[in-house]
Amino acid sequence: MSAAKPDLVALRDLKVAFDGVQVLHGIDLNVAKGEALGLVGESGCGKSVTWLAALGLLPGKAAVTGSVRVDGRELCGARRAALEEVRGGRIAMIFQDPSSSLNPVLRIGRQIVEALYIHRGLRGDAARVEALRLMDMVGIPDAARRFDLYPHEFSGGQCQRLMIAMALAGQPDLLIADEPTTALDATIQAQILDLLNTLRAETGMALVFISHDLGAVSQVCERVCVMYAGRIVEEGSVAQLFSEPRHPYTRGLFDAIPRIDGPRDRLIPIPGTVPNPKHLPAGCSFSPRCPRAVDACGSDYPHLEPQGDGRRLACTRPVPVVTRGDAERRIPEGLMS
């Protein structure tokens, strides 16, 4: 946890249920000013829901409880007007599929200007000039000529750049990037990650990077939260988690990605799938898939506890800490079977 920087956003015991089915089981999470936090986990583990819930963007049938504080102001259950002020202004969000996230029937310039008007009161020529500056900043070539084009006249990567420009229009303190590169080609992905890094360095805004791509997370984030079935199971610095994952799930995520450097090892997939939120197993949700599970894992849910090295971990039987040098590529006994 970054103790030095003050917290910008604090989530406490954030829970979400859809039609009575609990999908988020109490998320505790802080985002400090200017930091870059990664949120990883398989699809459906609640990464996006966490932030959509925080900003009140879930559909009406979602029941959200807990606390979401932005600079100490409570958002959970706040009036619509309070939420609208925070959205786009303090916290902006970009999404997975940039092409369908832009309104197809409105000109791109207008969509950016709209955000400039809401949050900075700019209109007319001033708004246009600023919008062009933003388009330029996110790397849209020939912005002046393309100001009046529609979203379908841009490529997927450019649409994501435009989404980022729109997000920057409100000069947010925090940008939530919800799988911003998942729908894009690998080369474009790298460009967008670069852009996010550059913009963060220039503006000093904080970033929450939601992804299932650990490589992408390591490129932009300083701290990582690993989520599983609606809970945070491990949290620590990128270096900690990458060199020494303690939660068997985190470990499994790393073992399931191919490595270009180092020896050619067999990939070790995590057996099974993410449980259906309607029928979560008792105890630790990961226990049925866990190579290290013991009987106790099926009955008691381990809470997310701070560890000696600064990380937080929710596991009764974590991967043991191994001496350096050996840590590079261990395969614990349990995973061999």
Place this chain on the structure above:
Amino acid sequence: MIRFVFVRLMRAVITILAVVTFAFVVLRMSGDPAQVMLGPDVPQDAVDAFRKTWGLDQPIWIQYLAYIKSIFTGDFGVSMRDKASALRLVLERVPATLQLTLPALILKLMIGIPAGVYAALHRQSFADRGVITLAIIGFTVPSFVMGLVLVLIFSVLLGVLPSGGQDTWMHGILPTITMSIGGIGILARFSRSAMIEVLGQPYIRTASAKGLKWRDVIWSHALPNAAVPIVTIVGFMVGSLIAGAVVVESIFSWPGIGRLLIVSVSNRDLAVVQCILLIIAAAMVMSNLVVDLLYGWLDPRLRSHAGH
């Protein structure tokens, strides 16, 4: 764009020609005008003379070619009954029909679309269920039943509105309402589903995430997208303005095109029936053309597909 319009115009002409041909053949196969016009007990030579006068003694394809030729010269034939120009007879009835169908269209738009949008914005609420229920009743109850029920209530029981005729503006109220109810139901349902579909789209979430007020999200982001499917239905309704309502005009003895059509069909007044069908087909095809052009205006993606 010019090519697009040209292709559509060509298609329109072919459609109209198909309707006209179909009407021509079916009308001649479905009964002999001479028998209907002159009655059953007329001597054979009178029947033959009638047939000769109207060219019915010719082979059907010669009649057809002559008919098509006259259409292209602007001659829509003469009524066998009134001996007057069929086109004039039909055009005379247009104002009466529009007196019903235009106000009915306005009611459909002003009630149907807002009701559907409201229901979509308040999904699963009491109002939503109410709108759906009324909409289903509106478009499933046939207009002849709806018309008779309204007559029963407002003319027979309450005695506040006339049940037929065209004497005062009061006479237009019941037929207009009868005619609009089905359309209101259809538009409400369409607007509701179009709006629900649009509200679930990622760009609506983007607009909210941007900090737009909910009202602005609806007005400037959702409605313009929901307009495309709604325009399709409205275009269909505009196209049928002239066709009016055969059934409703008959129930309320309203002297519009619908009534003229019924009378002319039962009299086998070929030229008049063909003229009405031609005008209805032309109106339908024209409104379809306008809808296609509107699509391009409403949705820039379609505009570039149509090709500049």
